[in-house]
Amino acid sequence: MRKNNCELIRRELDELMLGEAHSSAATHHLRECASCREFHEQTTKLRHIVGSLGTVEAPADFDFRLRARLASQASSSVSSIYWPFARRGLALAAMVLLFATGAVVLRNILDKPASVNEVAQQPKVEQPPQKQVEELPVAKENGARTAVIANAGENDTQSIRKLSRPRPDYKKRSVAAMDFSSERANVIGEAGPVGVPAAFPIDASLQSFKVSLNDERGNEKTISVPTISFGSQRIVQGGNQFAPKRDW
């Protein structure tokens, strides 16, 4: 149903040199599509007109005048006056940026052991020992992130806790920035309590719809319909879907 051939064919016709033969697909399309045929004829005509124009000679002092104008513009430029100050400012900004980045990186490094400690200090959850033994190999097989708290204390089976999560627990992290580059984007279909909807492209209609219509009283009006709409807002007024519900 979708016919986006016109755009492709027109692009091909645009890129052709004058007199160069077009492809068989374009020939076939031009045979059927009146608007593209018209477009081709107009483009060809325009090229012929431009091609038929004679060569225009530049004046002898053109080069000199151009350079002079460029030079006068450069000398009057405001930026040149403030350039030394701007340069210092830029250097200062770069230094600040460097220090800020360093601070963030440093804080990230320092924050990792802290979060582990935080987990270790949480109240212990009693779990049947058998279940824990069964879960560990599964976690390895799945390759899930597993954090084992080594500071076990007296009873290893109670103090070893496993944190198997598909992604970081945002609520427990207090860092300024996190690197998500190694993780796949969250999508709404992903299991888990938290999901970030992923954006996806919509192949919207290419052709616009602008039409003049005559009503039954002979009045003419122009209607322009947007190529895309979201939700249930109707594109044309006066439809039936929102009619009163007292009709049976």
Add this chain to the structure above:
Amino acid sequence: MTFSISIRVIALVSALLCAVIATAQTPAPSPKKLPAAPQVVTIIHRLNGLKMFRLLLRSEQVQSIAALDSAFNLMDDVHTNVIAGLAMDDGETIVAWLPEAEVEFGPPGVRLRTMPRPPKAPRAPTQMFPRAGSDLLDAPDLTVIGPDGKSLAARYIGLDAVTGLSILKVENKNAVPASAIHDELVNTGETVLLFGPEQVTKTRPVLARMGALEGRVQDVLPAPSGGIARFKVSGPRLSQANIGRVAVNQAGETVGIIDGLEGGEASILPVALIKRAAQRVLERQASVPRPWLGVQGEAVAELKVDQILNHGWELNRAAALAGKPRGVMLTWIVPGSPAELAALRVGDVILKIDDKDIQTAADFTWWLEQARPSSSVEFTVARPDRLAEEPLNVKLSGMLDRSFNFKWRSRFTPPKGFSLMDQGIETIALKPLVASQLGTTAGLLVVYVDPVTAAFEAGLEPGDVIQTINGKPVLAFKPTTQPASFKFEIVRKKEKRIVTVPAKKK
């Protein structure tokens, strides 16, 4: 000089300190969090130029096309609608409230004369528009975007006219997650999320993402036969454009679909009714019309005594009716409707349907919708000129659109009684300039052909331009008597053809 350098150093150190403090205090940038609702998918419904003309013709008082955008192609897409859909628990059925669903059917206001029997075997997708060629022009163009962002081809099964929901099937089974759809209980005060696709970028490429509005359940309306009929949800950002969004509770379970908006409150169709709508359409493998009586009315409880008097009731009886209000008073009867055929009149009050009491308009709607189209129902009626209540048997009809609008008939019926619409052909006039732009000459552009008519069988297609009828220019064709057949001279893809259609008897 030294002082200046000191100032600079102090400023630099202060800036660095501020930066460090800010990084320590600022929490991690939290992305917009939504509970997982993989059952909510995105539906893309595309309309070509021909369907847009159809929509304009039915929505506006339009008679002819005077001018078109340059390089306009009738069969190219001109509009794309993006709306939410609900994936049902079989992993292939999708339910959605498509705002332009009506464009895929015949013109509004056309009663279904006979209800076709359900087919023995499910029909192939193209059998909705069975003739080769025409199905490409007229078949609904739908795509489903699953929760993983993948595009899936979908076919339109049909419209459930009772609920306004469209039922689709994706081509690949299990392409959408088969989430359990339970008949969840809904409680007043509960928070729900209303899921629907939202536009991210306006420039091309247009990007969308699933978003959600928060709402609170305000009122749960019980159904007369038990269960929930509707529930109302209020929210700060609700608008008409949100109809069709899928309501999900905090646990991520579907609770309904928005099917209306009144006074800033969304009306939610509960899951049980959504499932029933899907079942109706899937059983038929076609659209299911709503039972149609052909009346307008008001609940007696909503009327004042003088309004009752205006409908032919005597004062003492009108006062008695207003004092103990029940039933629905008829305020208009559609000519030729099942109501008129059953001798219902303006002023009659319908008190019962099949022995079920009617108190409100919602009760009447509910019980009428429980009947099948083309079935018979027993009314108990109170009449202005009769003291006793009367039983009345009414054979209902079916209607695909949600309301009736008969203006089209007056638009298309010339004085001498000939109407292309009576032959199941919907047309719009083309002015010479527009006709030449579309590669044809002036005439009537066919925008819809009813698939159960002789015109369809004879091969008339949407997109054809009718030049002459029985040898006369189409606009001058005004026969005094209906001919036995119509010989249409048409232009299709710049080629002239003759299509002969036997006339339908009135």
